[in-house]
Structure formats: structure tokens, C-alpha cells
Amino acid sequence: MEMNKASTIGSLVHGVNIIDVVAQSDNPLKFTEIQELTGISKSNLYKYLNTLTNLDLLYRDSKQGHYSLAYKFLEYGNAAMKNNDITSKLSSNFKEISNLTNMTTSLSVWLNDTPVITGIWNTNYGLNIGAQIGTKLPLLSAAGKIHAAYANREEVYNWIEQEQTKHLKFPVNEFQNELSEIQKTHIAFAKEPLTKHVSSLSLPILDYKNELVAACTIIGFSEEVPKDTSSEIVQQVIEINTEMSRAFGYKG
Known part of the structure; x- marks a missing residue:
């Protein structure tokens, strides 16, 4: 990942790089392995590893001298999960899209064996979108296509197969191309699904x-x-949608 060196702290970048190297390894790493993978000088690496260990970000096995992630990341992970309620996390973005388009927006996620609407934001209350929170979405809806794509x-492949059997002579090749x-x-369209x-x-x-x-869907006449x-408007929506993805670490 490219960074503007003038606006970043180099030592922090190196520290996080060490954590990444350890996290991506299937097994605990020796000092020499970390040094080889990071390219940090031995004297500096010793200081980084000592600091990260004292902060409980890395754990050093006293017998083998190998390094692995420490318990602090379990705390961070649990905190992240508690703050990861998708509907509340993205609510302001969905409201922004609704206000921008003057249409209804919905959030759908995969639940058990099908995509389900878990949030709806309305600007046109006279519009009957044919769905509500808890509605299971069909394959040929715009959101259904996103989940299929x-x-x-x-379980998702099984759902696609089951949905296709509901349609006489389902155009499999045409759908795969879509x-x-x-x-x-990164966008799907559906006419009156x-x-x-x-x-x-x-x-x-x-x-x-x-x-x-999840899938972000815009619904209107x-x-x-x-x-x-x-x-x-679609281009503006794409920008907002990309911002929502970045909240979950998306780099595209």
C-alpha cells in the first residue's frame, strides 16, 4: 500500500508491518524469519518486537523464542464485532443515498439460506416497493443478482439453483453472462422484480x-x-457505496 511519507509516522508503519507479517503466517515466527520478511535491521527489530510484546500485541514463547499475535487482538476483535451492526453503521449513508436520489433504499444481507432485507429508508412514502424488513429476496431482484454474483x-449456490427451478426454461447462460x-x-439492475x-x-x-x-439497493418508479x-446520480451513488465498503476494509 502506497503512503504519503510526509503525513505518516514511519515507526508506526514498521510496527504494523511486523504485526501483519506475524498475523499472515500459519505458524509462530522466529526472530530471523521476521527480520527476513520485513527487512528491518536486527537492532531496530529487537526494539520493535520488545515494544510490541510489552504492549501485549505480540506474544513471545519463552522456550522457543517464537512470536505470535497476543491476546490484545482478541479484545480488539470482540470490540469490532460489537460495533459491527451493519444497519446502524451504514444508516447515515443509506439516508444520504435516499435524499440524493429521492428514492427508497434498502439493505439486504445473507441470513441462513437466503438474502433478506434488514433495513429500509424511505423518502417517497407513497411508493409500495412490494417488500418490507424481513422480506426474502428472489434471485432476479437487483439485490438477489448481487448476492448471486x-x-x-x-448455501448461496444451492439458493441460486433452487431459485432457477422456479422459472420455466430459466436462461442459465444469459444469467451467467449478466x-x-x-x-x-459492481452494479445490478432489475425491472419490476x-x-x-x-x-x-x-x-x-x-x-x-x-x-x-451486504447489498445496497435503490428502489423507485x-x-x-x-x-x-x-x-x-448513479456515479454519486457509486462513490457513497464505495465509502461504505471502505468501512469494512475494502481497498478496490
């Missing part, structure tokens, strides 16, 4: 592994919902 677990395009553009005159577009919220966290990425 970023599928990486057996999913490939969604992976390239749940109710007449109401269409949608959806974008993926991704994490640091480029895996799907069919004539008002953009049908491609060329509109200025």
Missing part, C-alpha cells in the same frame, strides 16, 4: 477480502430508476 459459499457483467461493473411499476438497482458492499457484506451507469 458474489456467491462464494455452498452475473459476470455485475462483477465487472417484486411489483409492477417499481424497479431497482443494487450495489455490493464489499470487505477487505473483496467478499460481499420504473421510469425514474436509472437503467445504466451513465447517469450522474
Whole structure:
């Protein structure tokens, strides 16, 4: 990752780099292995490792002298999980998108065996979107396509297969091509998937592994919902959506 050296603290960068090296190893590392992987001089590395160990960020096995992550990261992980309620974490972003587009936005996540709406933000209260919090989404909805495009677990593949059987002569090849395009553009469109005159577009919220966290969907009257990425509003929504992904470590 490139950094502006004038605005960063070099020693902190080196310290985090050491932690990354240890964290990415399948086994505890010896001093010489860390030195080889980081390129830090032995005298400086000793000081870094001693400091990180005293701060309970690294653990040194007194018998073998090997280093691994210490318990402090369990505390950090638990704190991160407590603050990781997706709906509350992203609420302000969804409200911003609703105000920008003057349409309804929804958040959907994978629950058990299907994508489910877990949050809805309305600006047009006269619009019946054909869904509510708790609604299970079909494969051919915009959000359903997002979950299918970023599928990486057996239960998601099973859901896709089951959903396809609900449609007579489902166009498998055409749908696979659409999913490939969604992976390239990071946006899905659906015309009236749940109710007449109401269409949608959806974008993926991704994490640091480029895996799907949730889907952000914009819903409105069919004539008002953009049908491609060329509109200025869609470009602004993409920027907000990317910001949401960055909250989960996305680097794309």
C-alpha cells in the first residue's frame, strides 16, 4: 500500500508491518524469519518486537523464542464485532443515498439460506416497493443478482439453483453472462422484480477480502430508476457505496 511519507509516522508503519507479517503466517515466527520478511535491521527489530510484546500485541514463547499475535487482538476483535451492526453503521449513508436520489433504499444481507432485507429508508412514502424488513429476496431482484454474483459459499449456490427451478426454461447462460457483467461493473439492475411499476438497482458492499457484506439497493418508479451507469446520480451513488465498503476494509 502506497503512503504519503510526509503525513505518516514511519515507526508506526514498521510496527504494523511486523504485526501483519506475524498475523499472515500459519505458524509462530522466529526472530530471523521476521527480520527476513520485513527487512528491518536486527537492532531496530529487537526494539520493535520488545515494544510490541510489552504492549501485549505480540506474544513471545519463552522456550522457543517464537512470536505470535497476543491476546490484545482478541479484545480488539470482540470490540469490532460489537460495533459491527451493519444497519446502524451504514444508516447515515443509506439516508444520504435516499435524499440524493429521492428514492427508497434498502439493505439486504445473507441470513441462513437466503438474502433478506434488514433495513429500509424511505423518502417517497407513497411508493409500495412490494417488500418490507424481513422480506426474502428472489434471485432476479437487483439485490438477489448481487448476492448471486458474489456467491462464494455452498448455501448461496444451492439458493441460486433452487431459485432457477422456479422459472420455466430459466436462461442459465444469459444469467451467467449478466452475473459476470455485475462483477465487472459492481452494479445490478432489475425491472419490476417484486411489483409492477417499481424497479431497482443494487450495489455490493464489499470487505477487505473483496467478499460481499451486504447489498445496497435503490428502489423507485420504473421510469425514474436509472437503467445504466451513465447517469450522474448513479456515479454519486457509486462513490457513497464505495465509502461504505471502505468501512469494512475494502481497498478496490
